[in-house]
Amino acid sequence: MIRDDVPFGPAEIRSYLKVTGWSTVSGGDTAELWRLAGSSEEVVLVPMKPGAPDFAKRARMLVADLARIGHVDDRTVTDSISSVFHDVTDLKASHPSIRDGSIPLDAGFELFQSAKRLRVASAAATLRRQGHFRNYPARAKEQARDVRLGQTRKGSYVVPIISQARSPMDVYERGQDQIDVEVEETLFDRRVTATMSRALGVLEEMAGGDRLPTPSEVTDSIGEGVSYELCQALARVVNSEAVDSLDVTFNWSRVASAPPGTPREVGFNHDAITVVERVSDQLKTNVYSGENVIYGLVTDLSRHPDDETGRVGVQALIQRRSRTVWMDLPDDRYHEAVHCHDAGIPVRVRGVLTSPPGGTASMTVTDFGPDPSLGGGLPTGSGSHTPG
Template sequence: MKIFDIGFDEIESYLRHSGWQRSLAGPLAEIWHPAHDEDSSVLVPKKSTSPDFSTNLKILTREVSRLENRPEADVRLEISRQFIDVTDLRAEDEEIADGTIPLTSGIGLFNSAHRLMVSAAAAALQRQSYYGNSMPRAAHKHARRMRLGQTRPGSYIVPVISSARFGSLISTEFDEPRLQASADESYFERRMLTTLSRALETLSELTVNRGNPPPKSDVLDAVDEGVSSELCSAVLDAIGRGSVDVFDVTFNWAPSSPAPNGIAGKVEFPGESARIIEKIEGDLKEADAPAERVLYGVIRRLSLKKNDTVGHVALETVLEGKTRIVNFELPLHIYRRAAHYHGERRPVVVRGILDATPGRRPTMKVKAFDADRSVASFDDLSAPE
């Protein structure tokens, strides 16, 4: 894998997450030592624009490699990946040899990469069985932020690179948690990949090891997890129209932040699953189901009156680039969960039919509510270094 740019932030993050401790700090450099070995230390350069930064970086990685008893190349790669999520799309086929791939298979794999990211971005914004001409413009905007890394051996691997450099999601200046709109935007790519992982896992459950297409009720339920006709088409670009034996997607989360909870690290589709995926693709395209918005945010207020069967929730979220309050009701057993997340100051995600009529307070008829598993808890996000 390609070594990405390395600066002081990457070095500091790597050392901190690897159990090193800062001994001395200055304007141009710092001294760090292993947690249980104060007699050993490394010099950490701080100014990447300095003429000797590259030389000092080589010395640093060599010393860290020696003290951690790890290959120097592995240390340098992990340092460079601190704020990068890498999603590997891999094609396996008996025709793939010597680092090459048939032209049609390569075209299918690269098309799959683009369409997977667009469908994932769309599903992170709103759940829909088939987007067609109603594909959110923001889905294409977010997908364009993703970068393609250099292909590499291992059958044939195309890495998709996204930023995992997050801002402070929740402000601590107030008694109640307050959402930071600009920081919320920085989390979108991670939420997008979390959605993609769960959607691919769900599609795999519907297709792999099944001899027959699933019932339409199961297919429609899969929309809740981000499966769409467009997602199916993206997978088919690789295993159907690309005609490879196996297509798999591996999620390599940035070491600087906790990996999303409950998410598969790798999802695989054998070529023989194409027939069932094509059937699911058609079923989703023909389905007549309302689109459901997905909102991410923090709970600002809770209200439950005596003898009520539902609780009232005010969610602070971002709509059209602005922080807004969206009100909705939850049944008691889910409301109690919301109260728990509110007490933890934990980010949440809610899905349903949004009414954001101009001039009125936005409301939502909720279909699903849970913690936002794509980000860490508030305590994790605000923990001191």
């Protein structure tokens, strides 16, 4: 939310203060007073009227106070507040020749292009696990329009990818019987970032081993979001003459928490890319039919005590429309579905989807469990499921 020359509004300010230990003292529609926990001395004024003539001035004064209290500069505080609802993925290109914060034009072009390619490939894998996408799903192509690039930063050469993040605790409650289409659209960005992090982590692990990955391991990596296109996006940057290595750092939103099991940072040098290219070659020729991935809420449960499986309905977005997808789950997964339903925990389901227009949507399930991309915001005591 941009107000005048301040890149945030009251919602961002209040969320940032909450996660950094501040609490409200008093206030109303115009302004609020907040106090830092454990200190009776530090109190700041939070402007609450974005349309007020002095909002930008009061917001800058607040930033200056927070910078002084936190012993950081104003820019650091401004960036932290403005990105509190976002995940920021930093792509860092390194080379001995990059000394003044600049980069050769060809290498810079590949870095920016790869930012798009990495994101779109990850979006495609978020919707469908497939070794080689000859045609991306339309929703994946739209990722290039949904996310933003921040200003480049020094430190070799850093390009930040900014995408939305939102805690599921803010949007789903126990017993909720339908999804919110707008919320699901917002959560898609976080799911893409989680897919990207896991897939790059798997690639880094395969590239750093003492042997080449086996064909079976390469096929298994597809289930984690690795694809030919993702590998190529990495290779094109590091194979540039002006780049020795590419490091990717995931700065997760502080209001949505990091998805469990995701690496915060991964890195690829020329030796690693040699392995990545071998994986890429196998994925390009891998005969793999692909599996759909859906995300949503368990809304229907049906099982007779003597049945070996239970009937489960998951409401999800299919081609951006809300539909109930039916599936039969064995005992352990059915009980997990019951738990997710009772606790209001979003789920992720992977398998073969059949969704005829106007007909009943169904899925033959390969993997079922709580949505791992939102795991950091699940209710206390919720179950977990190893992502596949």
